[in-house]
Amino acid sequence: MVNQAEVQLSINNLSVSYGPIRALKGVSIEVRKGEIVALLGANGAGKTTLLQTISGLLKPISGNVYFKHLEITRKEPEKIVREKIIHVPEHRQIFGTLTVLDNLYLGAYHHYRKSGKKKLEEQIIQVFELFPILQERQKQLAGTLSGGQQQMLAIARGVMANPQVLLLDEPTLGLAPIIGKEVLELVTELNKTLGTTVLLVEQNVIASLKAADRGYVISNGEVVKEGSSKDLLLDDEIKEAYLGQAIS
Amino acid sequence: MGDLLQFLVTGITIGSIYAIVALGLVTIYSVTKVINLAQGEFVMLGGMLMFTFLNFNIPYWFAILFTLVLIIIVGWMMELTLIRPAKGANPISLIILTLGASLFIRGIASMIWGKDSVRVEPFTANDPINIAGAAITPQSIWVILLMVLIVFGLYILIDKTIIGKGFQASSANPNAARLMGISPKKMSSFSFVLSAGLGALAGMAIAPIMFPAYDTGLMLGVKGLSVAILGGLGSAPGAVLGGLILGLIESLGAGYVSSGFKDAIAFGFVLLILFIRPSGLLGEKSVGKGGL
């Protein structure tokens, strides 16, 4: 749909290793403005590694990452956040001992002082419109929320950071299918209403390809296939390799 | 009855000192997971620097300010030059590291100030106050008050400000915190600055009570550590609770059991609590991970 738009994130020939084990072997990926791009692949293929490298938690051994025209390779995560590339990590990783509201404020940590308390309160009201359940639970400790609510909070916390690019790692992991679907619908809605670019790692291949514009398939640390969601959904190999298990 | 009241007053004063030292330890631990065995040295420096400034005839409240600033700088430098380069070392190494720092600071202090104890004037006129047969000095009240103020201040700072929330986040999940843009390095520096400041305040408040010398930090550090562990590492309420309990045990132990064995009683109590609750009274396991 937005194929000709400006490239927001470009990853070139990126390699990452954990000690002697190579997790990524020369991966190249492009994400354009306003897109939802799905990263597919088996467990341990390197999807999470890729997101962590983009957000700075991991340092690559070679290759580079560009945000628009700015190289962000090897920058510290807290610096990359300021470029509004926001990583919502897997397993949610909300701060369980803090309240829902505190979690949301922390999401806005990097622009807290710039925005001011008043603006943030307005922003939180906006976020509550997207995630009404969080408004009800705002005083509650985040650790006491249900899995789905925690995931909502994790995404909402990401939204509070005013993301231009949102890196979502397995947002439906461990959720009941219906709730997982809800979460993904939210992601699409975010993408539409706020124009946020999304790079989505998801185990549910069909659901994520349905939500996404394009997709990449990663296997053993390499990109083995890429294409539009439609093409990928029709791809025989993908059907064989992933869809069978994803449906069940 | 009068005796009991006196033991309680004494115990609470000593306990407040331990609690402040332990709060410093907890502050650093919750973000960096480092047990700073040099925390007692901040307290020692507080007393000795205060003494030096007063000797130079610097006005009392300025002396307090200078001491505070200097020790905060020491704490900040310590984080910068020691803790940061050793990031990711195992707990054993970190203990040794801060132990080395403690030896180093103590050695320098003895070279500067010699071995003699010194006397520091109290904050305010020090005529004891009598409460139902128990006497208490205004300075002891200052110490208790300071402890309460510090607890309150820490609560405001940690629970009501965004920096404090960032601090909690960094303590609970450093990586997730980084993804919010919270710099663990800054938080680590912040924790050392904060706890050096706490140490300095404790040192200045107790200097008029205890005649500081170059080596007072050692025992206070050890007691502070016991208190932090007793209360449960990483728990600020635990540190206060542990401090008061240990102070009272010492004072009641000296009063009713044996003054010679009072330290053995106190440490024995710590062992007993650890035997029953391996992670302390309000340890991490009971209040969730690493909350302050």
Place this chain on the structure above:
Amino acid sequence: MRGVKKTNWWGVASFIVIMLFFPLIINGSYYVTQGTFAGIYTIAAIGLGLLMGYAGLISLGQAAFYGVGAYTTAILTTSFGFSPWLGLIFSILVSALLALIMGYTMAKLSGYYLAMATLALGMIVNVIFVEWKSVTQGAQGLYGIPNPELFGFQITQGVPYYYLVWGIATLVIIVSMNIVHSRVGRALRSIHDSETAASSMGVETGKYKMQIFIFSAILAGIAGWLFAHMNYSISPSSFTFDTSILFLAMVVLGGATSIWGAVFGTILITAISVTVHELGQSFSFITTDFEHVLYGFILMMVVIFLPRGLFPSFVSFLKNFISSNKKSNSKRIVS
């Protein structure tokens, strides 16, 4: 990369030769006494090194076992007229028993909590030395402790005692190396690497930890025995927190990942102390305080720059030095 892979007999032999000839080459009672103390500390440090390097446990109270070893034999020989050798057996037994009791108390503890428990133990034991006056003679300590006799020959302070100490130290080194290379040693290393992994592999971590804890207490007890019989008198001030820290410093400095690390660290600390002493004669600002500053500084530097201790670096330095054309492969290994 954990120190020597199998018992390095070449190392043991050259070590024995050096220790054997030291008092013959170095003519001076002062250095022999220093050497004797170094030997005593080595024995305690090896025990602590095993505990830290192989079981991953830290002890801030090793002086408790050292002191219990010394006091047990001192009390038995002075108040009850036991022979020192019988005293040795009791020193070992009582240290081991204390370790066993403490081991059970601390079985559930880990990390800093364990460190705290050992610290508390050290403090309590020291208070007992001071306060149990009817038995320990309090803060003044016990005196009149006899020298041990061997084949009718009294082992007095000086060269004879030096050989006794290092003879026992050599035995301890050999026994410890065998432990390290035995099944127990392998199990211990797996505990250190990861306790969960070890227990899932069927290693009874608790049992092995307890065994090594008791063994390290026994070594400290033996060191205490040697200390007591070397001196005419002992007092609680030799078994304080500072002594525990000294042992710890020796191990950390040398490196806890091999037996030789503890030996090396002890000799190094002794050498520093002698050096400071010598320099102190010429420069007035170099005093004991300066020595402490130096220890503190070295400890910090070692933890930051050579977290595995000086001995491994020293070895690779020597290897590079001897065969400078060979490529060093053990240089950059970060755990």
Place this chain on the structure above:
Amino acid sequence: MKKWLIILVILSIGVFLTACGKEEASGDEPVYKIGAIYSSTGHNSPLGEPQSNATQMLVDEINDNGGINGTPLEIVLADDESSQEKATQEMNRLINDENVLAVLGTSGTGESMAMKGIATQNEVPMVAAAASAQLVEPVEDSHWVFKTPQSDVLAVEKVYTYLQSEGITKVATLTDSNAFGETGLEQLEEVQGNYDIEIVAKEVYNTEDTDMSSQLTKIDSSEAEALIVWGTNPGPANIAVNMQVLGMDIPYIGSHGIANQTFIDLAGDAAEGIVIPTGRLLFPDEIPEDDANYEALDSFYTNYTEQFDGEPGNFGSYGHDNLMLVVEALENGATDRESIRDYLENEINDWVGTTGTFNMSPEDHNGLDIDSLVMAEVKEGEWVLLED
């Protein structure tokens, strides 16, 4: 950085080895060589420093005046750093490497006890500067060991005599749990009966303790008419302050362990009226000229204060007497280890030192009596002689 550290290690080993190989230059000229170990550093340094200073000063004086009967005196001064281990090492060095005729020191009891064993084994006379009576008792074990400081029992007897004269019979004790306080307490308990004094409350504190209110509260509710405190700074100062806070007004009698200005500086006005037994060197100006020790005290005090910053105090006087006793022996022809010992044991009669007048005998290797002590009181921030 790694390289640098390795170089440091190699260097220190190098220095160690060179130091080991160093040969002592031995001239043909005869000298009398004496060793002295005092705790110039470590926690006993307030004691050891004046002792060490005094010794060096006196040796220089003797040599400037032509030595002992024309033979120069050589002193090998060592520092045990207040540690038993170091004392052992230095003792071995002095006896075996330096071949000294006698050893003076050291300042602390524990360290001196360790040295006693070595002195006995090597048959070297030793004159200790530590207080504990254990050093010279029992006599059969102390053949080679002498000491100059007043034994605690003398200080205790002095205190009890004073209490008797004040008409006090019931006392409380609050003593440090270290060796000093402990011996004090032992003696206090031992001789109380001889003076019709009863200890009705017995408390101790730890050297690092900062607040003794609990112990004092207990004492306050006992029927004690006076408090005896046995310890060294800063504990007794804490006690004085705590007593003031608690409003306790029973007399405070300290030990000679606080016979210094530091105590008064710490305790401030809480020190007023505190009474202690002490040697005369605490206030040489106040000693009447007809006192037997006046001359020795006066010249030593004047020379010491000229040469050093600060006063010699009682500890300096032990340093003085230790050396001068051995010098006395040397002057009278006792020039080997055995004869020095015999001389000290048998020939020291009415020998006037700065600590007191010594009368050694095979049964008494200290040789002082109760007159070597006087009572002092804090008045307007200074120690003054308390007239009998």
